[in-house]
Amino acid sequence: MTSVYIDNTTAGDRYNTLDIVQEPQQICLPIYKDTINSVISLEDAVKPLVECIPKILRKVQQAKQNCQNPSDGLSSDESAAIYLFSMRWKPDDECLYFILNTILRSHDVEKLKPWNLYLKLLFSALHRLPSIEITFYQDIKQDLIKNKNLKENFIVFRDFTFCSLSIPLSQKSTRNRTILEFKCHNAKFIERHIFNSDKNEILLMPTQFQFTKYVDRRNDLDIIQFEEYNKSSPLITFPIIFKQIHESITSMKKFTSTVTPMNTLSDTLYRNSKLERQIASHLLRSQMNLTYQNLTVNDVPIIIKQAIIDKQCTKLLLDNNSLNVEFISNLVLALPNNTTLQELHFFRANIDDKCVQILAQALAFNNSSVTLLGLNYNSITDIGVQYLAEMFNTNTILTCLQVRSNPIRKKGIKLLLNARHDPRNNLQQLDIDIKKSSINFERIFKSICHLET
Structure with a gap:
């Protein structure tokens, strides 16, 4: 794994205000249905940015002139989109990368809307480049060990980070510091498409890292090791479960063929013949029974492609499988604008509060056809219920x-x-246990809810 030096000029003040969360978070980037499959020029992609970046059109001309015959199978516009992102000019705070990264760190979806076309073109280009594994380091003044319990925490990088092979790590002072070591599996080598080709630059896309361990701890130095969460594919797959995203993908079929490598997992790297035969045995638009299949996250692309998209199943039974957060995070990518899947069943499926959070946030968009969510016999507590209750503030389909x-x-x-x-939702049937300690609730709501005592 290559060791690189992180560029502080693009990292900004990220490490002074580390975004440390308790559970995996999805990166908030908007991709809208009218652009997901469109072919667009760089000139058209930056038109909405002219007001905030006055020099942008002139910089686009420069980028296009230097990207006439790009390598790596990129089009001229795709290569120029990367080139434009790498360009530096004065003042620094008017550069495209500086403004975009600032907005990404702010989590402000409204401010991101004018960037939609450019982001679509940029990620189309980056998706064509092969992913490489790198290890990069950052020393910070904060004592994270004293202030944070990192054992099950994640660090979210919501912006783009430049790394370089050209600056030795030994130049960095490490005395009385906390050193963060990040292992990344989905970095992009962009040297052939950047403004300064002598810098051997690598681009780290928005992603997240999970704590793994402390290493080589001394009195004056703490080294904390993180590894990229979800090794198989970068987080930047435009997931729709983040609450702030206002619109979602038109269909999972278009989504997987254009942006994510999910469909290639089942086609080239991973096969589950037993599962594929089980799916194939079902009729079109029927109940899909995948109980007791020992499903893993690697099976999700098969389920989405063959069961949900091809077979257009109306009911999906995933009962008696030991599912996890990563499985659910990938599965919900198939929900937006799906018009056939009406029931999702997770009976005895190891569903906990984190899984419920992901399901609830996905269904909160009110853009799926799911009318029944079965979560009987799992590990859901009042925390998970809070997510479900919030979901019903917007969901009128379930x-x-x-x-x-x-x-x-x-x-x-x-x-x-x-x-x-x-009255804001359409919940007609609630199947829940009413314990003796809460008998008053049963009396109050007996007339409006189906309950079992």
């Missing part, structure tokens, strides 16, 4: 929620019963 035999207490029961009574 009519049945099954959460029987989960460790849900009085607070969670009350939240769900209130959601059932809320």
Whole structure:
């Protein structure tokens, strides 16, 4: 794995305000349905940016002139999109990379909207470049060990980071510092498409890293090791489960063929013949029974491509499989604007609060056809119920929620019963256990909710 030096001029003040979260977060980048499959020139892509970057059109001309015969199979516009991102001019805060990274760190979706076309072109270009593995280091003044419990935490990089092979790591002072070591599996070598080709630059796309361990700790030096979460593909697959995204992808079929490598996993790198035969045995638009299949995250592309897209299943049963957050995170990519899948069942599927959070945020967009969500016999607590209750603030499609035999207490029961009574949603059936300790809730809501005592 190559060791590189991170460029502080593009990292900005990220390490003074590290974005450390308790569970995996999705990167907030908008890709809208009218551009996902379109072919666009760099000139058209930057038109919405002229107001905020006055020099942009002139810089585009320069970029196009230097990208007439690009390598790596990129088009001239795709190569020029990377070239433009790497360009530097004075003042620094008017450079494209500086403004875009600042907006990405701000989590402001409204400010990102004018960048939609350019981001689409940029990621189309980066997606064509092969991914490489790198290790990069950053020393910071903060003592993260004293201030943070990092054992199960993630560090989110919401912006683009330039790394370089040209600056020796030994030049960096490490005394009385905390050293962060990041292992990245999806960096992009962009040397052949940048303004200064002598810098041997590598681009790290928005992603997230999970804590792995402390290494070589001394009195004056703490080394904390992180590794990129989701090694198989970069996080920058424009997932739709982040609350702030206002629109989502038109269809998973277009999405997988244009942006993500998910479909290639099942076609080239991974096969599950038993699962494929099981899916093939089902009729078109039928109930898809995938119970007791020992499913893993590698099976998700097969399920999406063959069961949800090709077979257009109306009911998907994933009962009695030990599923995890990564599995659910990938599965929900198939939900936006799907018009056939009506029921999702996760009976005894190891679903916990983190999995529920992802499901709830995906369904909150109200752009799927799922009317029944079955979560009986899992590990959902009042925390997970809170996510479900918030989902019903916007979801008007889900009519049945099954959460029987989960460790849900009085607070969670009350939240769900209130959601059932809320006129803003269309929840008609709530299947939940009412414990004796909460018998008052049963009396109050008996007339409006189907309950089991």
